[in-house]
Amino acid sequence: MSSSDDDTLPGIPNVGKADLDTMVENERPDPREELADVEADTDLGVAMAEDAQRVARGELSGDDYWDRYDEAAADEFGEAYHETPNPAVDAGDQTISTETAESLSCAVGSMDTVSTEPAQVEGDDSGNGIGTGDQKWGMVIDLQKCVGCDSCTVACKSENRTPPGVSYNVVMEEEHGEFPNVTRTNVPRPCMQCDNPPCVQVCPVSATYKMDDGVVNIDYDRCIGCRYCIIACPYGARYFDFGENYDDEVDEAGELTSPEYGVDRGTREDGKSPIGNVRKCSFCTHRLERGEEPACVETCIGDARNMGDLDDPDSEVAQMADSSRAFQLKEAEGTDPNVYYLK
Amino acid sequence: MATQGSQFDFAPGFENTRLRIAWYAFISLLLAGGAYATYLRLTQGMASTNLTSIVPWGAWVAFYIYFVGLSAGAFLVSTLANVFEIGEMHRIDRDALFAAIISMAVALLFVWIDLGRMDRMYFPFIWRQLTSALSWEVHAYVAYIGILVTELYFSMRIDLARLANRLDGVRGKLYGLLALGRLDTGDPSQAFDQRWLKRVGIVGIPLAIFMVHGGTGVLFAVSKARPYWNSGLFPVIFIISALLSGTALVMVLYVLRTRLFDGESVDLDLLEQLAQLLMGFIIIDAALTAVEALIAFSSVHPHEVDTWLVVMFGEMSWSFWWFMIGFSWVFPMVMLTRRSWRRTPWVMVVAGLTAVIGIVAVRFNIVIPAQIIPVMEGLPHGSYFPTPVEWGTSIGIVGVGLLLYTVGAEVLPLTPFSEGDHE
Structure with missing residues (x-):
C-alpha cells in the first residue's frame, strides 16, 4: 500500500500505479503458451504481436509492418486470410497508405463495408426462417397494473416507425358507472394473434x-390492399x-424503417x-427473433405486459393465462386470441 | 326496321342526330371529369379518399356491389326469355345481356380503383384462399362474364350472320367476325343457337344467384365482426334488390332504345309485364328488409341496434328515407299501382330510373353504416362521406359504362330482326 496520496477517500482502496502495473502483468497470459493452443505458427504470432505494439508506440509505421508480414500471414492462413478484412484498411480511418492497402493480399474491402453487409445465414433453409420457432408466443396484460400511460403505444410507434x-x-x-361510483379500466389492445384469425x-x-410461432404475418409483397381483413x-x-x-414533424422521418417480419425494406417511398x-x-x-421482448412489453412502466411461450406450461405467461383472473377479448367470437388479460 | 328486301339498310343507332351529339357530349363531360379525378387518385394514392382504418370501405365498394347487382338482375331478366321461354321477353333479352356485361365491366373497374395496390390486381389469380369469399367471388365474376358473353353471342349470332351476308366491306367483315365465322342463317343453325342459349343460361342462373350476387352478399354476411351484415337473410336481400334494380334498368333501356334508337312504338304488353315484375320485386325487397330490421331490433344486440339507429336517424339518414325507402320502393310503387300508368312508357321510364337510383342508396346503406359503430367499446367512431375525387372517379367509371353501352347499341343488332327469332 502506497501512502503518497493524501486525499484518500474513505472506503476506496488506495492503489498506486506500480501496484496496478504488477496486477496487469500477473494477469497477462504468456503469449507462447496461448499460441501453442492454436494451429498457426507461434513464432510468427509472437513476432507480429511485438511489432504491432511497436506500431502502437509509433516506433514502426503501419506500412512497414504490413510490408513485413502480409506475405507471411497469407502463407500461414491461406484462404481465410484473403476473406478477412484487414483492420488497417478502413474508408474513414485508414492507418496505412493507399499503395500498401492495395498491395495487401486480403481483398474483401474495409471492416466498415463488410460489417454493414447482410449476414449470411448458414444453411438458410425453411427450418430457419422467421416465425418458425417451436414456441407459441403469447402476451398477458395485467389490467390491475396498467395505469393507462400509453407508453406502450408510444414505444410501439417508435419501434415500428x-x-x-x-x-x-x-x-x-x-x-x-355514475359519479361517485365510477370505475375506469384501461385496456391496451395490440393484435390478438388469434388462433382462428378472421383476417x-x-x-x-x-x-x-399464421406462422408456426403463432404470430399472424402480413406479406407486404403480396397484399393487394383490398382491406377486407x-x-x-x-x-x-x-x-x-x-x-x-x-x-x-421530423425531418427525413421516412429514412428509418423497422424490419417488420424480419424484412428490411429500406426508406419509406411512395408506391x-x-x-x-x-x-x-x-x-x-x-x-x-433476436431474443428481445416486444417494445411495448419492455417499456411498460408498471410491468403489466408479459411475453412468453404459451406452449411451455412452466412459463410465466402460460401460468398467468391459466389463472382464474385470465380472460380474452370477445371470447364468444371463437377467435381464441393469444393475448390474455388479467382482471 | 327493314329486315327484308334488296335495299338493305341497318342503322341501329340514334334516330335523332342532334340527340346523339348531345348524348356523346354529355358522356365526354363525365369522362373528362373522371379522368382528372382518376389522375388525382393515381398520384395521391388512397390519401385522396375520405377512407380511414375505421371506415376502410366507402363509395367505390358501394358502387361495386351496386353494379354487380345490376348485372345479376339484368341477366336473370334475360333468362325469362332464354331459359323460361316467356315469348314477349325475347324482345329484351339482348338488351338485358348487353347491359349485364357492361355492368360487370363497370363493377370490376370499381374494384380495381379501390385497391391499395392497383398494380397487383391480378394477384388473386396467382394466390388464393379457399376460405375467402372474395377469392371465390373474383373467379365467379370471370366465369359469369364468360357466361354473359356466350349468351349474348348465341342470342345475337343469327342476326350478326344475316348482317355479315347482306352488308359489304368493313361492316360486313366486322359482323362476320363477331359471328365467329358461323354465317349459316338456316333453321338448323338457329336451333343450335337456341339449344345452347338455353343450356348456358341454365348454368348461368345458379352462378348469378348464388355465386355472383349471393356470393357478394356472403362476402359481407360472413363478417361476424359486423353484426349488421352477419345474418343469413342478408345475401337473399342482396339478390332481391339486384333483381329490383336489374328489372328497372331493363325496363328503362327497353323503352329508351325502342323510342330513340329504333324509332318504334313500345310493346305495351311487354312493358306491363316488366312493370308487374318490378312491382313484385319491390314488395319482396321491402318485406325482407323489414324482417331483417325486425330481427335486429328484437335481438337487442347493442351493435346491431346501434347500427340500425345510425341508418335510420344518423347523419346520413336522409339517404335511407329519401333514396332507399323513397326512390327504390315508394315512388316507383306509386307509379306502378295503376294499370294505365304501367302502360304509359314515360311514366315507367321515370319509375325505373328512380328505382335504379334508389338502389344506389341501398348499397351505400349496406356498406357504410356497419363501419360507423366501433367494433369494440373504447375505439373511435367512424365517419365517412366521399371526397370529390371519389365522386369524380365514380362518375367517370359510370361514364365509361355509358359509352360502352351506347357504342354497342349503335353497332350491334340488339333488337331482334324479326318476331319469333327465338321460336
Missing part, C-alpha cells in the same frame, strides 16, 4: 397467414397505410410497400 393513422397498439379507456380467413390472396377483424387491430408521413397495404402489430417479430 408506423406512419400517422397507423397505431399497432392503442389503449382503450372505458368508464363505467386470415378472408384474405383473397393469402397475404396474411380490416373489415373482418373483430378487434379493430388492423390499419391501412395511406402513405402519410411525419415529415412535417412502395407497405404503403397501400394493411398493417398491424407483429408482436415485434423482428425483436423476438
Whole structure:
C-alpha cells in the first residue's frame, strides 16, 4: 500500500500505479503458451504481436509492418486470410497508405463495408426462417397494473416507425358507472394473434397467414390492399397505410424503417410497400427473433405486459393465462386470441 | 326496321342526330371529369379518399356491389326469355345481356380503383384462399362474364350472320367476325343457337344467384365482426334488390332504345309485364328488409341496434328515407299501382330510373353504416362521406359504362330482326 496520496477517500482502496502495473502483468497470459493452443505458427504470432505494439508506440509505421508480414500471414492462413478484412484498411480511418492497402493480399474491402453487409445465414433453409420457432408466443396484460400511460403505444410507434393513422397498439379507456361510483379500466389492445384469425380467413390472396410461432404475418409483397381483413377483424387491430408521413414533424422521418417480419425494406417511398397495404402489430417479430421482448412489453412502466411461450406450461405467461383472473377479448367470437388479460 | 328486301339498310343507332351529339357530349363531360379525378387518385394514392382504418370501405365498394347487382338482375331478366321461354321477353333479352356485361365491366373497374395496390390486381389469380369469399367471388365474376358473353353471342349470332351476308366491306367483315365465322342463317343453325342459349343460361342462373350476387352478399354476411351484415337473410336481400334494380334498368333501356334508337312504338304488353315484375320485386325487397330490421331490433344486440339507429336517424339518414325507402320502393310503387300508368312508357321510364337510383342508396346503406359503430367499446367512431375525387372517379367509371353501352347499341343488332327469332 502506497501512502503518497493524501486525499484518500474513505472506503476506496488506495492503489498506486506500480501496484496496478504488477496486477496487469500477473494477469497477462504468456503469449507462447496461448499460441501453442492454436494451429498457426507461434513464432510468427509472437513476432507480429511485438511489432504491432511497436506500431502502437509509433516506433514502426503501419506500412512497414504490413510490408513485413502480409506475405507471411497469407502463407500461414491461406484462404481465410484473403476473406478477412484487414483492420488497417478502413474508408474513414485508414492507418496505412493507399499503395500498401492495395498491395495487401486480403481483398474483401474495409471492416466498415463488410460489417454493414447482410449476414449470411448458414444453411438458410425453411427450418430457419422467421416465425418458425417451436414456441407459441403469447402476451398477458395485467389490467390491475396498467395505469393507462400509453407508453406502450408510444414505444410501439417508435419501434415500428408506423406512419400517422397507423397505431399497432392503442389503449382503450372505458368508464363505467355514475359519479361517485365510477370505475375506469384501461385496456391496451395490440393484435390478438388469434388462433382462428378472421383476417386470415378472408384474405383473397393469402397475404396474411399464421406462422408456426403463432404470430399472424402480413406479406407486404403480396397484399393487394383490398382491406377486407380490416373489415373482418373483430378487434379493430388492423390499419391501412395511406402513405402519410411525419415529415412535417421530423425531418427525413421516412429514412428509418423497422424490419417488420424480419424484412428490411429500406426508406419509406411512395408506391412502395407497405404503403397501400394493411398493417398491424407483429408482436415485434423482428425483436423476438433476436431474443428481445416486444417494445411495448419492455417499456411498460408498471410491468403489466408479459411475453412468453404459451406452449411451455412452466412459463410465466402460460401460468398467468391459466389463472382464474385470465380472460380474452370477445371470447364468444371463437377467435381464441393469444393475448390474455388479467382482471 | 327493314329486315327484308334488296335495299338493305341497318342503322341501329340514334334516330335523332342532334340527340346523339348531345348524348356523346354529355358522356365526354363525365369522362373528362373522371379522368382528372382518376389522375388525382393515381398520384395521391388512397390519401385522396375520405377512407380511414375505421371506415376502410366507402363509395367505390358501394358502387361495386351496386353494379354487380345490376348485372345479376339484368341477366336473370334475360333468362325469362332464354331459359323460361316467356315469348314477349325475347324482345329484351339482348338488351338485358348487353347491359349485364357492361355492368360487370363497370363493377370490376370499381374494384380495381379501390385497391391499395392497383398494380397487383391480378394477384388473386396467382394466390388464393379457399376460405375467402372474395377469392371465390373474383373467379365467379370471370366465369359469369364468360357466361354473359356466350349468351349474348348465341342470342345475337343469327342476326350478326344475316348482317355479315347482306352488308359489304368493313361492316360486313366486322359482323362476320363477331359471328365467329358461323354465317349459316338456316333453321338448323338457329336451333343450335337456341339449344345452347338455353343450356348456358341454365348454368348461368345458379352462378348469378348464388355465386355472383349471393356470393357478394356472403362476402359481407360472413363478417361476424359486423353484426349488421352477419345474418343469413342478408345475401337473399342482396339478390332481391339486384333483381329490383336489374328489372328497372331493363325496363328503362327497353323503352329508351325502342323510342330513340329504333324509332318504334313500345310493346305495351311487354312493358306491363316488366312493370308487374318490378312491382313484385319491390314488395319482396321491402318485406325482407323489414324482417331483417325486425330481427335486429328484437335481438337487442347493442351493435346491431346501434347500427340500425345510425341508418335510420344518423347523419346520413336522409339517404335511407329519401333514396332507399323513397326512390327504390315508394315512388316507383306509386307509379306502378295503376294499370294505365304501367302502360304509359314515360311514366315507367321515370319509375325505373328512380328505382335504379334508389338502389344506389341501398348499397351505400349496406356498406357504410356497419363501419360507423366501433367494433369494440373504447375505439373511435367512424365517419365517412366521399371526397370529390371519389365522386369524380365514380362518375367517370359510370361514364365509361355509358359509352360502352351506347357504342354497342349503335353497332350491334340488339333488337331482334324479326318476331319469333327465338321460336
